Amino acid sequence: MAQPAPSRRPPQLRTPHTRPTLGDELIVTPQRRLRSPHQGAPSMANTCHITVDTAHDLGPLDHSWNFIGYDECNYTYMPEGRQLLARFGTLSDAPYYVRTHFMFCTGSCNGTQKFGSTNVYRENAQGDPIYDFTYYDLILDAILTSGNKPFVELGFMPQALADPAYRNQPSLAGMDVYREVGWTYPPADYRKWHDFILAVARHLAGRYGASEIASWYFELWNEPDICYWSGTAEDYCTLYDFTEHALHEALPDARLSGPACTGIFAHNGARDLMRAFLRHCREGRNACTGATGACLDFITFHAKGSVFPADVTAAKAVPSVGSLVHQVRFGLELAREEGFDDLDVVVSEADPDGWSAGGIADNPNMRYRNTEYYASYVAAAYSRIRDLSREFGVHVRPLAWAFMFPQEECFAGTRTFATQGIAKPVFNLFAMLARMGSHGLPLRSDGAPDPACDRRLIPDFDEAAPSHYTGAGAQTAIDGFASRADDGSLRTLVYAHCDDIDEDGVTDVELRFDGLGKGRYRVVQYRIDDCHSNAHAVWLAQGSPKYPDDRKYATIKQADGLETIGEPLTLDVSESGRPATLWFVMPAHAVSLVRVERL
Structure with a gap:
């Protein structure tokens, strides 16, 4: 059966009693799935169901x-x-x-x-x-x-x-x-x-x-x-x-x-x-x-998801979200054991790996830093650290150890937010996070990560950050957190992340909002993936210039901001409390921010 043509049109909203139209390829159904232009046949993974309870406030969102x-x-x-x-x-x-x-x-x-x-x-x-x-x-x-x-x-x-x-x-x-x-x-x-x-x-x-x-x-x-x-x-x-x-x-x-x-x-x-x-x-x-x-006054320690040594012939290795989060848990447990469980914690270096200045020329596995993988990794790690913060009852604040290196080659693979003044996808993640609201809302996902999978895949899990972990067999986790802004709008961040950088499957996502009041709503979805909010993808299309000329630089730079998927949508809720559902597709490395505001 022929696959649908790639498209960047917006996903569609529906209420639970509205059947999706098979003629519209952007409404995801088990029979017809959206795929990225860089992917082959789409995965037949099960739909991930996410529910946001808009009627219950969890208190201030830190x-x-x-x-x-x-x-x-x-x-x-x-x-x-x-x-x-x-x-x-x-x-x-x-x-x-x-x-x-x-x-x-x-x-x-x-x-x-x-x-x-x-x-x-x-x-x-x-x-x-x-x-x-x-x-x-x-x-x-x-x-x-x-x-x-x-x-x-x-x-x-x-x-x-x-x-x-x-x-x-x-x-x-x-x-x-x-x-x-x-x-x-x-x-x-x-x-x-x-x-x-x-x-x-x-x-x-x-x-x-x-x-x-x-x-x-x-x-x-x-x-x-x-x-x-x-x-x-x-x-x-x-x-x-x-x-x-x-x-x-x-x-x-x-x-x-x-x-x-x-x-x-x-x-x-x-x-x-x-x-x-x-x-x-x-x-x-x-x-x-x-x-x-x-x-x-507060406690600091570090956590890294891997160790990438200087090795220009290094075999494939990837960072582990689970290893980083596991270290944070150990640190929080130690603080509790020593009677300091009432102090805030800053994980003053919380990163996928431990060598910020190394690049692709030092170890080819540093390639992940240029891509949407880095953004989805940080989103996944930070979301799980938020879970630990709630579990331990303390504020845990991760610090991203990354910046920029002047005069380096474009997309050299160093751990940076920008290269030659061009923002990488990971910076756009922070632009998304900045748009989250001031009060948390309950969110449930049946695609949330299983911590047992982390331990099973990495030898000596408790002893050192991995250096030869390939991510083979890693779960594609889909999860996030939701909030309400001071203006009443809903802001929901959803990430999809697989530790295996070469995983290219896609997953259908059903994002349901419970408890909305009757009325009309405007829905906008921001997206980071292999073709949105991704200057690196445009740089590749421009021939990967080490020092882009003015024309190529302008083209690449134009793609370094946060992008939406298509035009805003309008949602009609016919009666208060009736659930409304957004269907969309997430590649294995992607982040979405869905904003819902009353018209």
């Missing part, structure tokens, strides 16, 4: 996703950095909280991959401090003027404060040993570090005001359980004691967190360090004051 970050602090104020920050700052749920590394480091103040510097602290020949906030302020000002807020990472160690033992380390690349490892060392004198933090905090208070800074987030260090910290767990706790005392002396209402360690598994150094840190904050001897414990 826009927990407005956190982003990146390594290279000096990229913040570059033209490309300012441009991207401005795109986030103009989203309707801004501000976004911006975290970046290397803010205290000593160097040239020229941004490079995986390093940055501000020279905020130096010393004269007598060992007296010299403070220069020029670049430090430039970074924070760029964040604030873009309409966003700083998530201030207090790190790493200025060269003049670092324990001079680092100088005994051999240079691995014939470079400055401080740049290679010195910034990872504890201070030679913790009192000097205390005075440094106090000076920074007082400078911030004078420049931005204590009331403004109370809305920021602060975090001590990054991943002290691995190579970012050359001290012990006890040294980190000592650093926290002196940091917390100094910061809160100048800024009593500042929110400070730790330990920002890597993924939490059943048995690993991150778990050990986080447990030791939480116990120290609860009952340890404070190294700065001699009292018991230390003030902890």
Whole structure:
């Protein structure tokens, strides 16, 4: 039987007693299914049934996703950095909280991959401090003027404060040993570090005001359980004691967190360090004051869905949503075990994999970052983290560790929101999320992910992020969450995601709204898939130019915004409470935002 021709016309709405018309190929029925122009014969998967209960309010919807970050602090104020920050700052749920590394480091103040510097602290020949906030302020000002807020990472160690033992380390690349490892060392004198933090905090208070800074987030260090910290767990706790005392002396209402360690598994150094840190904050001897414990305002740790090493001949591997979410669960369980289950949590790096600066030229599996797969992965992961937040009764906020790299080849596959100023599909996911409403509504899906599938597919599931997981046999999960906006409109986000990047099946979706009042409604569906809100697909069609000329660039750029499927539809509800249903098709990697508003 011949398949229907590909089309981008809108899906159709119907009430439950209206039969779909087989002559219209865009009304999905078991006999006739819409397919993508890039797919072969469509899958005969069962219909996924999703129901939104519009009559019951779940309370305020926390826009927990407005956190982003990146390594290279000096990229913040570059033209490309300012441009991207401005795109986030103009989203309707801004501000976004911006975290970046290397803010205290000593160097040239020229941004490079995986390093940055501000020279905020130096010393004269007598060992007296010299403070220069020029670049430090430039970074924070760029964040604030873009309409966003700083998530201030207090790190790493200025060269003049670092324990001079680092100088005994051999240079691995014939470079400055401080740049290679010195910034990872504890201070030679913790009192000097205390005075440094106090000076920074007082400078911030004078420049931005204590009331403004109370809305920021602060975090001590990054991943002290691995190579970012050359001290012990006890040294980190000592650093926290002196940091917390100094910061809160100048800024009593500042929110400070730790330990920002890597993924939490059943048995690993991150778990050990986080447990030791939480116990120290609860009952340890404070190294700065001699009292018991230390003030902890919220908790941070990281989660990654895979590890992709540098290997240009790497066999197929994909990220695992389940592995990332599993790490978040472990972290929340650990916080509960240690008596901190009442504190908010920021997963201050929550990403599909662990190497932001690597691209396709380093490992071909990085290709996913350019595509709709990255968007559907983040939507799936964030949706499941929301489920954990409700289960544990705490706010859990994932931070997307991604930004941009200036002057790179177009769609180089680095973990970025934009390439050469062109927004990737994953940015459009955040544009969708920003449109979600202020109050949650119940949503049920019979295509929701089965966590047991995650564990079954990945060997050593509890021990490490996977590096050779292919996604073969992974479920195509279809789920989401629903909301009501302040203007009364309904906003429902639906994602379809399969860990297997090569899965190209499609699924019929029946999205039913229960409890609508009598009247006429306007329905708009935004979509990210292989041919909507997808500049990468247009870039491929333009011949994959590394540096597009003006004509090709304009064509690609035109496709980098959030798109709708067809024209808005009108829905008539003849009587209050009568269900209304939207039928559409989801490829295995896609995200839809359905907005329903009364006319």
